Amino acid sequence: xxxxxxxxxxxxxxxxxxxxxxxxxxxxxxxxxxxxxxxxxxxxxxxxxxxxxxxxxxxxxxxxxxxxxxxxxxxxxxxxxxxxxxxxxxxxxxxxxxxxxxxxxxxxxxxxxxxxxxxxxxxxxxxxxxxxxxxxxxxxxxxxxxxxxxxxxxxxxxxxxxxxxxxxxxxxxxxxxxxxxxxxxxxxxxxxxxxxxxxxxxxxxxxxxxxxxxxxxxxxxxxxxxxxxxxxxxxxxxxxxxxxxxxxxxxxxxxxxxxxxxxxxxxxxxxxxxxxxxxxxxxxxxxxxxxxxxxxxxxxxxxxxxxxxxxxxxxxxxxxxxxxxxxxxxxxxxxxxxxxxxxxxxxxxxxxxxxxxxxxxxxxxxxxxxxxxxxxxxxxxxxxxxxxxxxxxxxxxxxxxxxx
Numbered sequence: 001x002x003x004x005x006x007x008x009x010x011x012x013x014x015x016x017x018x019x020x021x022x023x024x025x026x027x028x029x030x031x032x033x034x035x036x037x038x039x040x041x042x043x044x045x046x047x048x049x050x051x052x053x054x055x056x057x058x059x060x061x062x063x064x065x066x067x068x069x070x071x072x073x074x075x076x077x078x079x080x081x082x083x084x085x086x087x088x089x090x091x092x093x094x095x096x097x098x099x100x101x102x103x104x105x106x107x108x109x110x111x112x113x114x115x116x117x118x119x120x121x122x123x124x125x126x127x128x129x130x131x132x133x134x135x136x137x138x139x140x141x142x143x144x145x146x147x148x149x150x151x152x153x154x155x156x157x158x159x160x161x162x163x164x165x166x167x168x169x170x171x172x173x174x175x176x177x178x179x180x181x182x183x184x185x186x187x188x189x190x191x192x193x194x195x196x197x198x199x200x201x202x203x204x205x206x207x208x209x210x211x212x213x214x215x216x217x218x219x220x221x222x223x224x225x226x227x228x229x230x231x232x233x234x235x236x237x238x239x240x241x242x243x244x245x246x247x248x249x250x251x252x253x254x255x256x257x258x259x260x261x262x263x264x265x266x267x268x269x270x271x272x273x274x275x276x277x278x279x280x281x282x283x284x285x286x287x288x289x290x291x292x293x294x295x296x297x298x299x300x301x302x303x304x305x306x307x308x309x310x311x312x313x314x315x316x317x318x319x320x321x322x323x324x325x326x327x328x329x330x331x332x333x334x335x336x337x338x339x340x341x342x343x344x345x346x347x348x349x350x351x352x353x354x355x356x357x358x359x360x361x362x363x364x365x366x367x368x369x370x371x372x373x374x375x376x377x378x379x380x381x382x383x384x385x386x387x388x389x390x391x392x393x394x395x396x397x398x399x400x401x402x403x404x
Contacts, residue, residue: 037190045114048182051192053276058113066105069337087130096132116180120165143176185279192272215251281309358385
């Protein structure tokens with residue numbers, strides 16, 4: 001039995017419901033052969049995060065989603081009203097007595113964008129109120145189906161599906177195991193790792209590519225000593241910073257393989273950045289690749305990010321939070337405030353507020369609440385564009401409208 005056959009036989013199968021849903025070292029879960037990319041690199045989460053594009057994508061997405069405000073609303077006969085107590089502070093401020101809500105959410109989304117899954121335990125009081133949210137290590141959690149229902153096992157403790165917030169990147173056909181973006185795309189990420197390693201080794205050798213020494217050697221021993229002498233001479237040149245190497249008559253050095261320019265190493269690394277952007281559905285400008293960025297299309301890519309990337313993850317998280325925290329028939333529900341993405345753009349934010357006030361969409365106090373400002377007296381009424389006065393004064397003759 002070969003070594004790869006042995007490793008395949010001994011490795012645990014992810015289709016087995018007792019296998020971890022993810023792990024820090026996928027070699028323990030998927031077997032050696034399943035982690036080897038086409039470039040020959042063994043891909044793990046740790047060395048994948050060593051690729052700057054992957055590092056940037058994971059941090060950018062996790063930080064952006066974790067930083068969005070989460071509002072809790074109650075459905076009413078007239079629409080909805082915002083709820084400030086109950087679970088709202090747990091979702092927005094302090095998740096438990098040791099971690100902030102931002103820390104828990106950012107950690108959870110980091111697990112989603114690396115291993116492919118995040119699991120958060122919902123701790124409740126005796127009367128059923130949510131007390132804390134605790135992130136679990138997805139590498140230690142196993143998902144099983146018992147009696148047709150999911151059970152999440154973390155060591156000796158088992159949680160029902162209603163006790164955890166489960167955020168998978170993509171589920172497999174069995175509805176239990178998750179596909180992670182890194183291991184699913186190990187060939188593309190392995191190529192990025194290989195190109196970075198090749199460039200590093202090239203600079204490590206002083207920019208001198210591998211070469212072949214040709215000459216009139218009388219025996220193999222003479223050729224071996226000659227190649228060793230040339231290697232020492234080249235190392236001495238690199239140390240002293242001298243660019244010229246003298247060769248005996250009849251001997252010459254020929255490059256072995258292609259040099260970085262002919263291999264288009266720079267173009268390859270840029271292509272790897274684009275591949276990572278595709279994996280995470282990110283416009284390349286968010287990975288600091290402005291090769292094709294202009295003033296106009298960069299702004300459009302910003303809109304693309306909100307509409308086609310953030311929207312998908314926000315809706316998945318909202319659906320899971322509302323189902324697991326509030327239940328199927330509750331009048332309460334949570335909603336991510338995507339307007340929070342505009343916090344860094346003051347002018348755009350103020351222009352949007354002005355439009356909503358002037359067209360009677362929001363009241364001044366609603367806008368002030370969004371900006372964390374204290375309400376003003378008589379600021380609850382809707383306004384209409386023109387003189388920007390209370391909308392009631394423009395309907396039916398103002399103060400006499402109620403007497404008719």
